[in-house]
Amino acid sequence: MKFGKILSVVVATSVAAMGLQASGIKLSDAEMKEATQVYFDRCAGCHGMLRKGALGPSLEPKVAKAIGTEALKMIVNDGTPGGMPGWGKSGELTPAQTDLMAKYMQIEAPMPPEKSMADMKASHKILIPVKDRPTAPEAGAKNWKDYFAVILRDVGKIAIIDGKTKKVISVVDSGYATHITRTGASGRYMYVIGRDGKASVIDLWMSDPKNVAEFRPCNDARSIDTSKHKDYLDKYAVIGCYWPPSIVTVDAETLEPLKIVSTASYTYDTNEYVREARVAAIIASHTKPEWVINIKETGQVWLYDYSNVMNPKITMIEAERFLHDGGWDLSKRYFMSAANARDVISVIDTKEGKLVKNIPSQGVKPHPGRGANVDHKTLGPIWITGHIGSNDIVAIGTDPENHPKNAWKVVKKFALPGEGGGNLFVKTHPNSKYIFADRPVNPDRKLQTQIYVIDKEKLEVVKTIPIDPKYLKSADPKVAMRGPVHFEFNADGSEVWTSIWGNKLTPSVILVYDSNTLELKSVIDDKRLITPTGKFNVTNTMKDIY
Numbered sequence: 001m002k003f004g005k006i007l008s009v010v011v012a013t014s015v016a017a018m019g020l021q022a023s024g025i026k027l028s029d030a031e032m033k034e035a036t037q038v039y040f041d042r043c044a045g046c047h048g049m050l051r052k053g054a055l056g057p058s059l060e061p062k063v064a065k066a067i068g069t070e071a072l073k074m075i076v077n078d079g080t081p082g083g084m085p086g087w088g089k090s091g092e093l094t095p096a097q098t099d100l101m102a103k104y105m106q107i108e109a110p111m112p113p114e115k116s117m118a119d120m121k122a123s124h125k126i127l128i129p130v131k132d133r134p135t136a137p138e139a140g141a142k143n144w145k146d147y148f149a150v151i152l153r154d155v156g157k158i159a160i161i162d163g164k165t166k167k168v169i170s171v172v173d174s175g176y177a178t179h180i181t182r183t184g185a186s187g188r189y190m191y192v193i194g195r196d197g198k199a200s201v202i203d204l205w206m207s208d209p210k211n212v213a214e215f216r217p218c219n220d221a222r223s224i225d226t227s228k229h230k231d232y233l234d235k236y237a238v239i240g241c242y243w244p245p246s247i248v249t250v251d252a253e254t255l256e257p258l259k260i261v262s263t264a265s266y267t268y269d270t271n272e273y274v275r276e277a278r279v280a281a282i283i284a285s286h287t288k289p290e291w292v293i294n295i296k297e298t299g300q301v302w303l304y305d306y307s308n309v310m311n312p313k314i315t316m317i318e319a320e321r322f323l324h325d326g327g328w329d330l331s332k333r334y335f336m337s338a339a340n341a342r343d344v345i346s347v348i349d350t351k352e353g354k355l356v357k358n359i360p361s362q363g364v365k366p367h368p369g370r371g372a373n374v375d376h377k378t379l380g381p382i383w384i385t386g387h388i389g390s391n392d393i394v395a396i397g398t399d400p401e402n403h404p405k406n407a408w409k410v411v412k413k414f415a416l417p418g419e420g421g422g423n424l425f426v427k428t429h430p431n432s433k434y435i436f437a438d439r440p441v442n443p444d445r446k447l448q449t450q451i452y453v454i455d456k457e458k459l460e461v462v463k464t465i466p467i468d469p470k471y472l473k474s475a476d477p478k479v480a481m482r483g484p485v486h487f488e489f490n491a492d493g494s495e496v497w498t499s500i501w502g503n504k505l506t507p508s509v510i511l512v513y514d515s516n517t518l519e520l521k522s523v524i525d526d527k528r529l530i531t532p533t534g535k536f537n538v539t540n541t542m543k544d545i546y
Contacts, residue, residue, distance in 0.1 A: 025103045035104035038097055040220070041177065042087055045195070049220060049243045050276045051109050054296060054322045054341055056084065064105035072102035078443075085441050091479030091503070112219055114244045120257050123198075123216035130253050133203055133212060140169075140207025146491040147204055147538050149181040149190050154504055154531040158192055158202065160209045161524065163490045163537060166512065168526045170209040172202050179222045180534060184252060185233040187542040193224040199239050201255060204538065215255040217241060217248040221279075225291060226252055227306060228284040236306055238291050240279025247279055247293065247302075249309055258309055268299040268318040281325045283335060285350055286544070292335045292350055294323035301337060301348050301355075315353050319346035327370030328544055329398035330381040336396070338366040338385060345385065345396060347408055357408045359396060364389030369425040369486075370546040372435045374456050379403065379411050386423035386437055391416040393426070393437065395459055412459045418447045425486050427546055428456065431493030432515035437461075440485040440501055451484055451498065453518060463518065467500065467511070471523075475505040483508070489515060491539035499532040508532050 027035065040049075046056035053059065064072060076098045077088030087093040093101070137144055146163035152171070158178060160170040175194015182191045190202040190209075197218030200211045218241035227236040237255065239248045249259040263277045280294040289307040299321035305313040319339065323346065326337030334356065335348040343364060347356040368385035374395070376382050380403030382395040394413045397406030416423065422442025428435040435454040442448045449472060451465040472481040483500035490497070496515040502508035508529050512522035540546065 120217045125214045128212040134205040137205045138207040144204045151178045151534040153533045183542040184226045185228045197221040213255040223282040225282045229289040242278040330373045340365045363387035363392030372426045372428040389421045427487035429489040429493035436487040488535035
């Protein structure tokens with residue numbers, strides 16, 4: 001049953017108590033502070049800072065009151081089939097915190113603070129001036145183009161791992177719960193954005209890579225990218241803020257802030273003003289001085305021309321609401337973007353600057369990451385996504401010139417085994433026969449702890465690889481070790497890496513498989529690897545290979 005249906009049933013049985021649940025709820029200042037932090041850490045990404053909903057449903061007080069405290073506790077503790085984790089069942093929230101959050105959702109949310117340019121500049125730090133940085137890769141950094149930046153999510157750090165030696169060569173501080181990393185056009189710098197809005201840039205030419213600059217323009221953020229047009233290589237970086245909803249352009253070498261543009265605006269369909277118009281995916285064009293930017297709540301994709309950085313030209317394309325993540329097709333002309341709360345893939349033609357089509361994804365809550373590109377022998381170029389809320393994997397044709405009959409429609413749909421969704425990422429590489437899919441937020445423990453191997457030509461799951469239980473043992477048996485999560489290939493595509501997404505109590509491992517034989521080649525086991533999640537290889541990231 002979809003979460004929306006579950007919620008409807010719960011609301012229907014709780015309406016009689018509406019108003020009574022919250023009338024006696026009073027939280028102390030300490031409880032409010034704790035609940036606000038927990039909400040930011042665990043809930044805001046899907047439900048919004050103002051609780052109005054997006055990927056997850058609205059959690060405004062009128063909704064929460066109708067559900068009631070006991071039902072809310074059950075949902076927070078157990079999760080839902082629609083992809084919400086069971087925060088209590090997993091041990092990530094205590095029973096007391098679960099009870100606190102059930103109460104907190106029934107009272108008005110505090111308004112999060114906003115930022116001026118002066119506030120932003122106060123956070124800006126140049127840790128190592130440009131003149132003091134290496135002018136060429138140092139002796140210890142000879143493999144830098146095959147480095148992986150690995151997010152250590154819950155401890156606010158990034159591990160830099162040598163893709164050839166499999167050694168952790170540096171662990172660098174970052175913002176809290178880093179969401180993604182991106183390289184500059186040359187690959188020399190790795191750009192990092194935390195959910196707390198802190199951006200940092202790591203110099204990979206150092207034998208011991210370090211942060212060289214830091215900047216916090218947002219209170220909540222998910223996206224960062226750089227200028228990849230040939231006339232602006234490594235000149236600018238752009239940070240997309242969830243809150244305050246805005247786009248901030250900075251100098252790529254120093255992170256010095258240059259320009260802020262607010263994204264608060266009107267929805268494309270109903271023309272309703274939304275203050276919380278968050279910046280989700282950002283992707284850099286290789287052929288234009290342009291960033292392609294999802295404005296989540298308004299349903300617009302912005303083509304942001306940075307050639308005149310203080311007077312940017314913005315083309316606003318109406319697509320679909322709740323745009324989240326996405327990536328290029330094989331030609332790097334079309335942006336394939338998931339409006340996941342609407343079960344739609346929006347296709348943007350960045351050459352013509354227009355919407356091509358909104359395609360029903362034929363699943364529940366598509367969540368592609370960047371997606372997976374395949375040049376299929378009979379179907380032609382296709383782009384692939386999985387879903388959080390259902391077990392569907394779909395392939396969409398992306399070549400209107402040579403394969404017009406397949407263009408802009410689902411040309412193949414197949415299922416991951418078992419019930420429910422939970423897939424977060426699919427990934428492939430031109431040098432692998434396979435696409436790899438994870439399922440870390442499926443509530444079934446067996447389904448959650450397998451790798452799903454998809455044959456590129458058959459477009460079906462041909463093998464599942466269970467994770468050896470010894471890699472899933474936690475220091476606290478009450479706290480689950482989840483994973484595998486997220487896949488990334490090494491520079492030549494011969495290996496695929498995945499993480500065990502553990503917890504703060506137990507160091508986790510990264511598993512390295514041969515991307516064609518599927519043999520487990522290496523286990524990267526380092527006590528500093530706490531909650532490793534996303535992994536980003538320098539070569540694949542700078543060239544947008546996925």
